[in-house]
Amino acid sequence: MxxxxxxxxxxxxxxxxxxxxxxxxxxxxxxxxxxxxxxxxxxxxxxxxxxxxxxxxxxxxxxxxxxxxxxxxxxxxxxxxxxxxxxxxxxxxxxxxxxxxxxxxxxxxxxxxINPLAALMCRPRLRPIDLHDIADSLRSVDWALGKIRRDDLLAFYHPMTLARLEALRDWLAERAPLGAVRPDPVADWIRMVAINRLTGHSPGFFSGRSMPPNQAVSVTAQRRINERLGLAPPERDIAALILRKSKSLLRDGTVPACGAPxxxxxxxxxxxxxxxxxxxxxxxxxxxxxVVDYAADNWLRCWFAGIDPGAVAIDLHRSEAAxxxxxxxxxxxxxxxxxxxxxxxxxxxxxxxxxxxxxxxxxxxxxxxxxxxxxxxxxxxxxxxxxxxxxxxxxxxxxxxxxxxxxxxx
Structure with missing residues (x-):
């Protein structure tokens, strides 16, 4: 049966x-x-x-x-x-x-x-966080310092938005470097929210219109989306979007302290x-x-976090026996x-x-x-x-x- x-x-x-x-x-x-x-x-x-x-x-x-x-x-x-x-x-x-x-x-x-991205998505939500601290930290970022390093990402982002993303990446590298045992908890939270807002289908995301929000299409596929819709990526206020998403995530409060995860x-x-x-x-x-190619789905998130997806040994099991x-x-x-x-x-x-x-x-x-x-x-x-x-x-x-x-x- x-x-x-x-x-x-x-x-x-x-x-x-x-x-x-x-x-x-x-x-x-x-x-x-x-x-x-x-x-x-x-x-x-x-x-x-x-x-x-x-x-x-x-x-x-x-x-x-x-x-x-x-x-x-x-x-x-x-x-x-x-x-x-x-x-x-x-x-x-x-x-x-x-x-x-x-x-x-x-x-x-x-x-x-196996993917270090998972800890970046999970760890910040297992610690108490305050919305006012998030707002203060976002105000401390010098958004004018960002320099575009990858022109191909302009398929997803307005030039000003991409420059601000680069400024945020540099700020995070100082405050919460990848691999840090005890990164600054507020910077850790901001990175988590930013990773989650990289691409999507609404003005709540940093990118122009892209689908779906839980994975990134390729640069080539995004260019096709832009051409089909006849749209260029609009400019986004990164700090405002991070603060708005943070407020939504915290509307029911934070998790209680139950020891270090x-x-x-x-x-x-x-x-x-x-x-x-x-x-x-x-x-x-x-x-x-x-069924799911995690490395391909998360390539843009890995870029933002500074993770080399080619170095993450994610298995794809093509047979039931394997x-x-x-x-x-x-x-x-x-x-x-x-x-x-x-x-x-x-x-x-x-x-x-x-x-x-x-x-x-x-x-x-x-x-x-x-x-x-x-x-x-x-x-x-x-x-x-x-x-x-x-x-x-x-x-x-x-x-x-x-x-x-x-x-x-x-």
């Missing part, structure tokens, strides 16, 4: 007398009946585990990043499987959704990513800076085969890090129109490791912002569900 066969079942089956996952998550918390199906030796539990009304999240999450999950996903597991003060970890932290949500819920947070840069299968058996819960989502082997290496490291009785929630998405069921590969990768394989939670959604944004009809293309492989450390 395939995944779509499971979703198309109309008659819910009763739970077995004792399923492993039923002892951890109380399904009576949810509307309707959670369906239980078994396929290829795997227990599936299917429901809308967070409703549309529960999708409202803390404003500090609202920065764009390709292929990130909603904050409600880690919140679901953090609330049920951890207590305040516990350590929550994400080995593929991306923009830091798991870490930020853990901190909001008064848990300690740790994360890892442990942020690591390196492969997900080798995190030596994190102590063995220290993690209560892992909530993560790895790259999905060859992807499975990567997941096994990661799970072996998680077996070292997760305390006995701790849990792993390993989210996988739909790829190749649902023909590839990655949860089966994760299940296979965990075989023989010191984990109980509890089942797969399927959060079934009837509406997705992504699919509608791209004009994709639900149920045929796009992502309509989250599938989370649940493991418990023996």
């Amino acid at each position: 395939g995944f779509m066969d499971i979703l198309n079942m109309t008659l819910p089956k009763p739970f077995p007398d004792r399923t492993l996952i039923d002892g951890i998550l109380d399904f009576r918390d949810f509307d309707g009946i959670t369906r239980h199906e078994r396929a290829d030796g795997i227990d599936y539990f299917i429901n809308a585990f967070w409703t549309s009304g529960q999708r409202q999240a803390h404003a500090i999450h609202e920065i764009s990043y390709r292929a990130c999950f909603k904050p409600q996903l880690p919140a679901f597991f953090i609330s049920r499987l951890t207590a305040p003060g516990d350590l929550v970890f994400d080995p593929f932290m991306g923009r830091g959704t798991t870490l930020v949500q853990a901190a909001l819920m008064q848990r300690r947070a740790a994360g890892n990513d 442990g942020l690591h840069t390196g492969p997900a299968w080798h995190v030596p800076g994190l102590a063995a058996r220290s993690v209560a819960l892992v909530v993560t989502s790895p790259p999905f085969l060859d 992807w499975t082997e990567m997941v096994r290496r990661v799970l072996a490291e998680l077996a070292r890090l997760v305390r006995p009785g701790g849990h792993v929630a390993f989210e996988v998405g739909e790829v190749r129109r649902g023909r590839v069921l990655l949860e089966k590969r994760v299940w296979q990768a965990a075989d023989g490791l010191p984990f109980q394989r509890l089942g797969v939670l399927v959060n079934l959604q009837t509406f997705t912002k992504t699919s509608n944004c791209w004009g994709v009809s639900n149920g045929t293309r796009g992502t309509n569900s989250n599938r989370i492989v649940m493991l418990r450390r023996l």
